Amino acid sequence: MGGKTKLENGVSELYLSYGGLITPLGDTVTENFENMRSGKSGVQKVSESGFNKEDWPLGKITSLTSENRYTEILEKICDALIENVGNEVLSNERTLIIISSTKADITALPSDTFTSTRAILKKKLNPAHAPLIISNACISGVMAINTAADYIIADKYDTVITIGIDGLSDFIVYGFQSLFALSDQSSKPFDKNRTGISIGEAAGAIVVSNKKPENGAFCVNYLGGSSSNDANHISGPSRTGEGLFRSINKTAERSNIDIQDIDFISAHGTGTLYNDEMESIAFDRLNLNSVPVNSLKGYFGHTLGAAGIIEVISTMLMMEHGLLLKSPGFEEQGTTKKINVLSENLEKEIQLALKTASGFGGGNASLILKKSL
């Protein structure tokens, strides 16, 4: 098996470790994993959440107490970072923070929607540098990790904290409702009877670093990543999976691995007819049909700018525990290209994991993780 990274500037390895995880399934990384392992879902019907007072199933964090959901989630993930990473690293001159969010505090309109994010980070984490914000639809989270790697490889920083976050809002729910993209039951990615997305809210944080965590905490190696545009449609997935196909190829090449050595795929899997079909076509074109794959959207809902980060954290948990989590809502093959979607949890050691994401604007992104020795 390959896996030797082509990293430069004396940076021979890049490591990812847990920073925090706030989702409808819990406020810690461990709590989330236990709930996923036991098959719980954070997606529940929320009364009168639709534009016409429909009760849409949503991944809503029920423990939030304040009026501003986004702000509270952001404060919680900052607290988790202080606990898990510590102030010394967070405010270090050689540390950068990257935020991944599609809408940040959309309820602040007509004031600036990203101002509060900068202010809260400054107050809570006291970083040495202004945070970088990536807003690239649903691939933002994966791109934040890829960008973190860029900065460390270029020796600009030793540590980059990536935070993916989005909160529930009428804006987002009404928007996806207007596109007829919401599912009236909890979303069923890759299933024959899937009808759409369940939107969710979450925040996740990953520490990307050129060294292993000093406290001996679990970490994985980051091997490489990339993005590719479909160059096809601004809101509809490519019918050939072209952008995703190209991104996975590019990521595998940068990671110096053989695609056939991939042990597990954490797919995007939104639960819409066309997205999941597109992903199955891309995986089929890469002969990845037999590789175990899941979508985690059935646990958390589709958390947009948070999705890439929280799904990489979940992938790391699966690598740590040697347990592949089932893809909630999947019962029967529902894509024209057959892929190996996990209908039950499966004990299996993962050496190489592929994470993919696709989103509006025709964006696709991917990255490859390797179990650390």
Place this chain on the structure above:
Amino acid sequence: MKILVSCKISDQGVYLNGEIQQKYAKETDNWKKDIYSKLELDYPKFYKMDALAKMAFIGFELMESVCSFEHFEDNDVSLLFANRNSSYDTDLRFIESYTEKGSPGPSLFVYTLPNILTGELAIRKKWFGENIFFIQENFDAEFFIDQINFYFRKGSKACLCGWVDSANDKEECFLFVVENTEGEITPEELTKYYKQ
């Protein structure tokens, strides 16, 4: 690296490679449509775009009117964009659609993401390269140069970069293409083009 071409559209007018273009003078508030007409393009999708995507499209077409990108293959060009206000104008219009106009408008909602404009450019050129969109407080030349270096290190032959912003009747459009060749670009040089 070398700047192949740049386009700045300011209140004063259109600058290409630092030279003001009388032909594309901004004569009305409808300047995006005016310039689109003067460019004699046949691309009906333009009319469906929001203001942000229209600006990026116009800026790109103006650059292409004086510079050929045909020697780049479809994976060669990375799109690196940033702005201050994300999709501010369209966000407000989308909210208005469901608070005042009866129901949420799907065609508006799709444009409530700033990176839709990079998608529009990728579709226009059939470019499958990398795309990324950042939200920043101000145009930061050093930041762009860092990003360009990252993407060149990863194999891009060129970067199409842009700062395209629209909020509270203030519009900014600055696009430039950098090729992966010998040479340096200084932040001062880039900032000079941006400030026109």
